[in-house]
Each structure stands twice: as structure tokens, then as C-alpha cells.
Amino acid sequence: MATASGVALAILSATGKAETLRTYLLVGASGSLLLAFGFIIYFHLQINTLLPLVNPFDGQIIGTYKIPPWIEEEKLLFWSLGFSLVAIAINLRHSTQRMIITGVNVLLVALLAIMLFASNPFHPLLPNFHAEIIGYQQALMSGDPNAAFGTLQGLIGKMMGFYNSTYMWTHPPLLFASYAAFGATLIGSIAMLGRSERSVGDAVAYDYGRFGFIALTLGLLLGYPWALLAWEGQSWWWDPKINMAIMMWVFYAAYLHARLYKHRPTMWTATAILGISSFGVLVLTYLTTYLIPGIHSVVG
């Protein structure tokens, strides 16, 4: 539903007509995402209530899962939801800037399409978590406490260090909030290269770029003490995802610095190109999890 609303929205944006209908479609797409996100939260609450880790010898509850709604394939849903809010704000504030509005809405459709066809959080729901817990549940139900206890040890470690970690509620959402904001920086930077919406493009790119950079920096900083705790004794320095995150931070820092000198010769174009290429590095950073083996990755 969100994708269908988004496609209609992008087509209408390109024509520059039906402003009210566009607003309804955008709110419809965001509402669908919010509904999907609400279902994810409900599903996680069910895990918390119905799937406690139980000591197989005495039946005592050892711990319950408090899984945040942005793990596994849910990440892209959270990012899309954040960007849909950015899109609403830009559509309301810059409704006459056709290029920027079209760009923002097309990017929203692209995110929704990728989510639907390549990273659907509902098909299936939390496959990795399911794979982790199914062995323990089967052993528990078979009535073999020794086998269940064997699998329980690993589950407790991951529950405390990963799923229930306080950092899980700060590090990823800050990064996805920054990704959502940087989507607007991308569109604004592209508009900077055009003729009609140059100044508004720069304003949009910077407005969201500065917020995104604060969220990115804080998010990365909060990943540091978590890494020290969770990966103690393991090799995590120079992990590919961390390398790419450093690259991304450097690129956005360069964009913000270049913008200080935007009125000098060639710096306007250089700033716009940095704003665009930074988003390219952001996408590569996101894809690293799925392409290159490492401590952050789901491959290898």
C-alpha cells in the first residue's frame, strides 16, 4: 500500500499538479509505514511476553527479550519511515519547488520498492532470531533439560549483549535518523546543480545535512563503548563496516566544510558533488553488511 501510494505520488510530483492529492498520498504512504512499524512493535512485545528464556531444570525465567524494532530486515522499514517524515516536511515547506519535491518523492518510492522486493521485514519475520531460538525451543519441548541448557548459554549471552543492550536503543536509531536526513541532503545537492532551484536546494541540503551529521556522529560515538563491551577479545578494529562508516563520516564532514566556501569559484559545484557522493558512500556502508564478511555482517 505504501509503495503504491508512493508511485502515484512520484508521478503526480513530476507533473507539478494535484497538490492536495499529493499530500494525501504522502500521508497515506507514511501512515502505511507507521502501521507496519506498529505491527513490528506488537510482534516484538509478543516475543517479550511469550518467549522468555527458562531454566530447563527448575522452570525459572532467566530473562525476557526486549528486542528493538530495527533489527534484521526491519532496518529499512525504520529508515523508510524516517525518510517519509522528512518527505512530508519538505512537501509542506517547499510545495512549489517541483524538482526537489519530485526528487524526494522518487527517493521515497525507491526505498519502498527496495524494501518490498529485497528487504521485506514481514517475509519472513526475524529469520535470524527465529533460527537462533528454534533449537532451544525444540530441546525444551522434547523434555531433554541438558540439551536445552546447552543452547541456553549462547542465547543468554546474545540476549544481554545484543538484543537487550541499551546501546541497541541508541546506536542504530541515531544512524537511521541520520540516513533519513541525508536523503534530503542528496536531493538538495542534486537541485544545486540545476538552474531553477539552486538556492532552495542548498538550504534543504544543509538543513537536513547538519541534523544528519549530529545524529551520525553521536550514533557512531555510542557504538564505540558498545563495541568494547560486546566484542571484548575479538578483532573489531578495521572491520569493513567500521571502515566504511569512517569514510561516510569523512565525506559528510568534507561536504559541511566545503559548504563554508560555497561562493568561491567552483566550490558551489564541488559542494553539490560532495553532497551527492556522500550519499553514495552511505549506500555502500549500508550494503557492506550484506556483501563483505565482518563482525557487523550477515554474510560469511
Next chain:
Amino acid sequence: MKKYDIGLIVVTVVVLAALGVLALGGTLYVWWASDVPGGFPGSLEYEEYAAVMNRSSLPLFIALVLSLVLCIPKRIIRRAHLVWVTLGIFLVSAAVSIIADPLLGASVMFLTAIAIQAAVIVMTLVGSKSLNFQTEGFFSQLGSGLLHLGTVLFLYDVLLLSTSSISHSLIFWSATFLITSGMILSFYQKELSRLFVFTREVQEPQTEDPKPERD
């Protein structure tokens, strides 16, 4: 002073760009080497890769720290004395490193930078006119001060980590708070200035009688 400022910015950007290139090279290498039997992360090859990355990045981190240490005294020290003061900090740090311990030598340099930067922040807060800032505006200058102090503290925390886990928590959270608040003040200085002026106007109503309205 302007040439000195631009020179430092160029050095910082070059060092950061070099770190970015190194990080990209590392990522591409891990991708290329990822078919190691049993998995590359955690393997002996990974340890070797991490060691090479550490060795390659060390000069860049040292250059980054040096550019920060060069950047910090310029706020309160006149240009004529700046080079001598900076050289003095380096020489004392180098002497302590050679005589006593490299970590202690580095600590001398970091703690001096932290003390100078803390003084800059206090002077900014009390409205001192003797500070040299490129940017204008109270919030922008305070933001810059906090950001620099936070960055030095963060780098010092990374350096200390191998020896002290107790101080890590305090230094890390102080650095995080300073960096974040420094960024907010720097990036939103115009909005904060408008808000501050508006608040002051509301608190201090005009004493003069307003002009009578025309019919």
C-alpha cells in the same frame, strides 16, 4: 593568522582524506580476502591485516593530534608567540616520552591541550575580547570550543583505553557530551541567537513609551 588557520584546515582535511582512503583500501582488501577457509574475520590473516592497518594509520592519527594541538593554542596566544609555545609543548612531550614513558609524554601534550581549551571555553563564557576566533557569534565560538575540547578528550580516551578502563567511562561520556553540544551550538547558532534575543526582549520590555498609533 588567517593563513595559519587555512593551512591547519588544509592539513586536517588532507589527513582525514588519507584516513578515508586507508579505510576504503582496508574494506576492499577484506572483500578480496574473504574466501579464506574458515572465514576471514577472526583468522590469522585478519590479525595481520589489522596490524598493517594499525601501522599505516598511526602516522595519520599522530598528524591529526598534532594539527589539533597546533589549532588549540591559537585562540589565546598571539601569533608572534604561537610557534614557540607549540614547539615548547612538543619538546616537553618528546622529552618526557624519551626519559620516562611515551604514554606519559603523550599525556603531557593532551593534558596541556585540554587545559588551554578549557581556558578558552571559560574566556568565551565570560566574554573575553582577547580570543582569536575565525567565526563570529557567541554560540558559534562556544560551540567550536566545546567541539575541540570533546575531540581532544575522545582521542585521549582512545589512547588511555589500553591502560585504564576506569577513566574510560568518565572521559568518554564527557567527550560525547562536549562534541554533541558543540555541534548543536555551531550548526544552530543562528537559530539559538534569534531565540536568545527573543527571550531577552520578552524578559526586558522596552522602557520607552511606544509611539501613539495613528487613527
